[in-house]
Amino acid sequence: MYAIEMIDYGDVDVLVATNTAVQPTIKPTQILVKQHAAAIDPYDMKFRQGLMGQEKAVPLILGSSVAGEIVALGTEVDGFAIGDRVAASPHLNSYAEFVALGRKTVAKIPDNVSYAQAAALALGAQTGYQAITENLNSQAGESVLILGGAGSVGLTAIQVAKLRGAGDIYTTAVGEGVNFLKHFDSNFHVIDTHTEQVANMIPDGVDVILDTLGHDSLKQALSVLKPTGRLVSLVGDDDDVRVTHSYLKSNGEQLEQLLQLVSENKVKVVISDIKPFNVENLKKFQMLKHIVGKLVLTFE
CATH class of the missing domain: 3.40.50.720 (NAD(P)-binding Rossmann-like Domain)
Structure with missing residues (x-):
């Protein structure tokens, strides 16, 4: 599994690429998603810099937006199927090819909404x-x-x-x-x-x-x-x-409502740039400032 880890708190040089055969294991109430797109969110940059505290042990995988397809379901999960296109905003772990998600945070993506759009919506x-x-x-x-x-x-x-x-x-x-x-x-x-x-x-x-x-x-x-x-x-x-x-409490039902509004062209998503997911592009995107519109990395 290709992922980008944060090996310490600090500037973008603490972000390093890793490759392991191990995929996340899921609990009975979780869903395993193969990533197709992840957005760059201000929260992730603040977390990397230590501005959100430094209690989490490193190395860890950053990232707060998921848009991909389901490849495995926990034994207690219903309402979803293998192959469903879904989005969510986890606290961490989305800068990776596979992400384990709590079922209640997950929303289905309408057919006419792209993975890049869904990732751009997930957190902010x-x-x-x-x-x-x-x-x-x-x-x-x-x-x-x-x-x-x-x-x-x-x-x-x-x-x-x-x-x-x-x-x-x-x-x-x-x-x-x-x-x-x-x-x-x-x-x-x-x-x-x-x-x-x-x-x-x-x-x-x-x-x-x-x-x-x-x-x-x-x-x-x-x-x-x-x-x-x-x-x-x-x-x-x-x-x-x-x-x-207040702060975001990830809610799959609400995210699905928002995705539907995008599908119906009632809410617009603004994307500034899309590049392939790799450590070089992640560093470049995290160094940009005062960007209007979301920056998105795709896994395809």
Whole structure:
């Protein structure tokens, strides 16, 4: 099995290629998937750098997105079959040819959605979908502010909030992200935080805020949150009582709902580049900054 291991915490040079005849063994409630595509997610880079803590023993296999076909099923798994095209977001282990997944995290991929698209959705987009539909439970007519709309979390959250009938939708961005969002859809307001203040652009406040940035951006957002409003932050750096902190809880049913929206062209997936899965390309992709759209590595 070809895989890319992280042999220590640090820069991209800690990523090394390995090849072993051993495949992951699965538990009764798990599914074994042969990988076809994996996305580059900010979480993986932060984990490699040690920014998420350094409790996990190394070497280990990084990676948080899976898109592939089922090659084995645990004895207690139903609803899936060998050969099914599936996607999921595991905590680790996806930078490998084969990945063992908990059945409840796995979603079937519609026929007209590619492996690259599914991998690009697995972590960030699933996080944005879960935040809007579950954590914030945005309702029709409510005004929404998404901090960091050009990222995969924010871009999905914008689209899902719109589908749920949101009123005014605002989002923040900088640099190339501003131009990208303005051309992506004209039905929401883009705030360039390099030149504009959130409080000045939203004088009447908003009902719902999703924070993907933290720090000063979160503090500014709190100034426009209505007294009855709801704010969920994916960045745990504020103890304001109005802030609810959350993180992705991988959910196969929700991911399948999101994949279906993509299949129906109701949610768009933006991919910046696709390259073959190998250690050289993984290092190159993990060194890129300020990319609009997902970077994906394919195993085929």
